Amino acid sequence: MSLVLANKQDVSDFVYGLTFLATGGGGGGIDEGIEMLGRELKVAGRIDILSIDDLPEHLWSVTTIVLSGREPETPPSAEELNQFGLSQIKHGPIDYTVAAVRELEQYAGVKVGVVISAELGSVNASESIVTARRLGVPVIDGDY
Secondary structure, rough: OEEEEHHHHHHHHHHHHHHHOOOOOOOHHHHHHHHHHHHHHHHHHOEEEOHHHHHHOOOOOEEOOOOOOOOOOOOOOOHHHHOOOOOOOOOOOOHHHHHHHHHHHHHHHHOEEEEEOHHHHHHHHHHHHHHHHHHHOEEEEEEE
């Protein structure tokens, strides 16, 4: 049985539930998760999150996650950023995870068939959902 997020209230309830179940993990804040899924809802009209029982056997699964740390008290200078090729932001977090999955597929010679969140949380679970949609594969209602 799948879970469907069909409106803003569904998204809000879902993200608040993720935050409650995360007990402090899962990255980011409630607003960030709501914003991420809210944008996806506007594009898609609805977001389906599948039960593992709804999947065929023998799919390659992948877990995606956005990791970050605390911002430095003093950011690096533009010169230091340029030394490492970081002079401009080329991608957003979802672009990174989609590119990473595509690279894994190419390297391993497989096709990923489903995304499973690494952990419950307002941002990490939301990121997995959006990544799965961009990859054109389902996302599972659960985590590793």
